[in-house]
Amino acid sequence: MNPSVRSLAEVVSCLSGYDPDAVPVADAQRIIADFITPIDCIEQLALRSALGRVLARDIISPIDVPSHDNSAMDGYALRSADLGDAAVTLAVAGTAYAGRAHAGSVAPGQCVRIMTGAVMPPECDTVIPQEFTLHATQLHITVPAGAVRSGDNRRFRGEDLRIGQAALCKGRILRPADLGLLASLGIAEVPVQRRLRVAFFSTGDELRSIGQPLDEGCVYDSNRYTLHGMLTRLGCDLIDMGVVKDDPDSLEAALRHACENADAIITSGGVSVGAADYTRDIMARLGDVSFWKIGMRPGRPMAFGQISSNGQSAFLFGLPGNPVAVMVTFYFFARQALLHMMGADASAPPLMRARSTAAIRKKPGRTEYQRGILSTDSDGCQQVRITGAQGSGILRSMVEANCMVVLHDAQGSVAAGDLVDVMLFDGLT
Ligand code: AMP
Ligand code: MG
Numbered sequence: 465m466n467p468s469v470r471s472l473a474e475v476v477s478c479l480s481g482y483d484p485d486a487v488p489v490a491d492a493q494r495i496i497a498d499f500i501t502p503i504d505c506i507e508q509l510a511l512r513s514a515l516g517r518v519l520a521r522d523i524i525s526p527i528d529v530p531s532h533d534n535s536a537m538d539g540y541a542l543r544s545a546d547l548g549d550a551a552v553t554l555a556v557a558g559t560a561y562a563g564r565a566h567a568g569s570v571a572p573g574q575c576v577r578i579m580t581g582a583v584m585p586p587e588c589d590t591v592i593p594q595e596f597t598l599h600a601t602q603l604h605i606t607v608p609a610g611a612v613r614s615g616d617n618r619r620f621r622g623e624d625l626r627i628g629q630a631a632l633c634k635g636r637i638l639r640p641a642d643l644g645l646l647a648s649l650g651i652a653e654v655p656v657q658r659r660l661r662v663a664f665f666s667t668g669d670e671l672r673s674i675g676q677p678l679d680e681g682c683v684y685d686s687n688r689y690t691l692h693g694m695l696t697r698l699g700c701d702l703i704d705m706g707v708v709k710d711d712p713d714s715l716e717a718a719l720r721h722a723c724e725n726a727d728a729i730i731t732s733g734g735v736s737v738g739a740a741d742y743t744r745d746i747m748a749r750l751g752d753v754s755f756w757k758i759g760m761r762p763g764r765p766m767a768f769g770q771i772s773s774n775g776q777s778a779f780l781f782g783l784p785g786n787p788v789a790v791m792v793t794f795y796f797f798a799r800q801a802l803l804h805m806m807g808a809d810a811s812a813p814p815l816m817r818a819r820s821t822a823a824i825r826k827k828p829g830r831t832e833y834q835r836g837i838l839s840t841d842s843d844g845c846q847q848v849r850i851t852g853a854q855g856s857g858i859l860r861s862m863v864e865a866n867c868m869v870v871l872h873d874a875q876g877s878v879a880a881g882d883l884v885d886v887m888l889f890d891g892l893t
Pocket of ligand 2: 733
């Protein structure tokens, strides 16, 4: 990973009133965005393998799509000059199939039976859908007055894409429609950014991995599994480093190993007050890391920066330990930064408005991310209810939710019936 060109102190100096013990969400997001540098390493992939990958160059269309004027309907291609104020009867001169054009010409008073996608005979400019015709036989059709207007149901050459036009732009995360579009241009391979390598581990003496006995006072490590899921969905290459004990030597060794093998490191736990003392020392020794208290709930403590070991560097996201906090800080800080590192041109997922079914207590001066269930009420409007207990350790609240209710920094308590912003967990991709 290339070292960041600016220090965190330089990035932070652009913000007024910066206080690491009270960082508004938007400021933390901005510092991260300004500090991160994208990877730049391109590989060429076959079209199917490129799904979900980040396009590394603009794709210019080598052809017009469609390559001919063609019919949008099954019906009859005709010359609109033949139409008048009364019904007209036209002679059927032949048939145009998709992939097999009508061979002859079309004289005035004639039409051609035409299938969807078939090339328009050059003399014709309009298609009347089959069901609008009267008395259709093999030889004649009657077009009722006013049944079609000139140019109806004709698709133009190049109306989807013109030759030389940018079909897809660099930075795009390729979706199913993009693969189809590229295929429609006859493109078999595309340049994409290599996958981002992300190392992650959990910290905590109380953590046990699945398969180990759950000793008194211990918990199973769940964060590595939520992180595995979230990182996999982003399309990262994962280096799962397991659980690291709360001791300085283990932490330093893990951070160095991660740094030497990955572009980004995500840790969970050990950044809250009390736990953070030696973490702070080690991270400070290895690089340029800030410890923040963010004005948010859940997910207040977080470390961010860049560390180096043996000439290799990596960006570091030290997320809190609580299972909900780790997901919220991932979604609202790490996700966007990792996409940026991948070279993706990705804006934050959109917020939508929904009516809160109940009152929600909230103090101005911090951003709250409550877990919600969005549904449609009997009038067809979106409504949202909170999943119940919102403790940052209650992972069930994330499981039950289908969205996050975002209560912004300046916002106070919400009354039942008020509109609130929500961010959906799942979309059509
Ligand atoms: P910490 O930030 O290390 O003080 O952890 C805060 C809380 O989150 C503690 O109750 C931890 O037991 C819990 N916790 C930390 N890491 C994990 C993890 N990987 N899986 C489940 N719980 C965790
Ligand atoms: Mg801990």
